[in-house]
Amino acid sequence: MQKILVTGAAGQIGSELTMALRRKYGNENVIGTAHKTKPDEALLESGPCHFIDCTEINTIAEMVEKYKVDTIYHLASILSAVAEQNPQFAWNVNMFGLYNVLEVAREYKCAVFTPSSIGAFGPAAPLNKTPQDTIQRPSTMYGITKVAGELLCDYYFKRFGVDTRGVRYPGLISHKTLPGGGTTDYAVKIFYEAVKQRKYTCYLKAGTYLDMMYMPDALRAAIDLMEANPSRLKHRNAFNVTAMSVAPEDIAAEIKRIIPEFTMDFKVDPVRQAIAESWPNNMDDSAAREEWGWKPEYDLESMTKDMIENISQKLKIKID
Ligand code: NAD
Numbered sequence: 001m002q003k004i005l006v007t008g009a010a011g012q013i014g015s016e017l018t019m020a021l022r023r024k025y026g027n028e029n030v031i032g033t034a035h036k037t038k039p040d041e042a043l044l045e046s047g048p049c050h051f052i053d054c055t056e057i058n059t060i061a062e063m064v065e066k067y068k069v070d071t072i073y074h075l076a077s078i079l080s081a082v083a084e085q086n087p088q089f090a091w092n093v094n095m096f097g098l099y100n101v102l103e104v105a106r107e108y109k110c111a112v113f114t115p116s117s118i119g120a121f122g123p124a125a126p127l128n129k130t131p132q133d134t135i136q137r138p139s140t141m142y143g144i145t146k147v148a149g150e151l152l153c154d155y156y157f158k159r160f161g162v163d164t165r166g167v168r169y170p171g172l173i174s175h176k177t178l179p180g181g182g183t184t185d186y187a188v189k190i191f192y193e194a195v196k197q198r199k200y201t202c203y204l205k206a207g208t209y210l211d212m213m214y215m216p217d218a219l220r221a222a223i224d225l226m227e228a229n230p231s232r233l234k235h236r237n238a239f240n241v242t243a244m245s246v247a248p249e250d251i252a253a254e255i256k257r258i259i260p261e262f263t264m265d266f267k268v269d270p271v272r273q274a275i276a277e278s279w280p281n282n283m284d285d286s287a288a289r290e291e292w293g294w295k296p297e298y299d300l301e302s303m304t305k306d307m308i309e310n311i312s313q314k315l316k317i318k319i320d
């Protein structure tokens with residue numbers, strides 16, 4: 001029987017992954033943990049839920065001991081744009097939080113899933129078909145913590161036998177919980193503004209290509225990787241995974257097929273633009289496909305249709 005602890009359970013991924021894990025493994029077997037943001041009622045009421053600070057190791061250890069946890073999905077993190085505003089804070093949460101999780105996992109023999117990111121690559125990496133194994137050298141604090149985190153997770157696997165696994169997520173698009181301050185957040189906001197205002201002002205330039213993925217695929221990636229046969233894994237931390245490579249105007253054009261009056265203009269934010277330009281245009285995720293059968297289900301067209309349907313229902317705004 002798996003007993004799973006999720007950190008960052010109130011976040012964009014955690015709010016959905018915790019519920020997906022509860023559906024798969026049973027409500028009582030998945031312990032959601034949040035920090036300052038309160039999770040929604042469904043998450044609070046459907047299973048165990050606590051507040052922890054991952055920079056305080058005892059708060060993690062208490063949960064693992066109390067519930068006899070054997071698997072940790074460690075999602076607590078500071079995202080790229082917020083990290084650039086306060087790099088010291090991001091280093092503290094992203095590095096010490098992960099170190100504490102790994103130390104607890106070593107002591108209590110837990111498996112650990114930790115997401116890395118497209119942000120783990122920097123301007124020296126090939127921009128197109130960015131390989132699984134290549135130079136990384138990111139130029140952001142977020143990326144530096146992601147590369148260091150990948151190395152630390154691999155170290156804990158090789159040195160202590162902790163079953164660590166991770167993916168390099170692209171920008172994630174979802175309609176349940178708003179993103180937490182990343183560079184790719186525009187790709188969520190554009191859908192809300194399209195439904196509410198029929199127009200959107202984008203902070204990234206036209207032609208800024210980035211990998212993206214719809215949340216149902218991201219949840220499947222995490223669970224499938226943790227379920228994968230370890231003997232097939234040549235890599236561990238962390239696998240490139242992607243579903244689509246898009247620029248803002250590609251998403252806008254797809255939205256226009258459903259909301260013809262939608263328009264988009266641009267007011268570029270130089271900080272987030274510089275971050276986006278240092279990241280891949282599109283990653284090569286063939287290692288994930290070969291080693292654990294990764295395959296996305298949603299493309300830009302099917303994701304756009306589903307996002308608009310769900311956001312218009314949520315906001316009670318009819319799309320004719
Ligand atoms: P998010 O910002 O939505 O959620 C992160 C959560 O961490 C928040 O709810 C926050 O309260 C919590 N947190 C912050 N400090 C904490 C602390 N000291 N102790 C405990 N919890 C704390 O982030 P997300 O989008 O859900 O991302 C989850 C993971 O996936 C992160 O590692 C992120 O880097 C990675 N990732 C996300 C994306 C994306 O597009 N969402 C893309 C690539 C990688």
Ligand code: SER
Binds near residue numbers: 118142181182
């Ligand atoms: N969506 C994330 C960010 O922009 C990518 O890791 O920070």
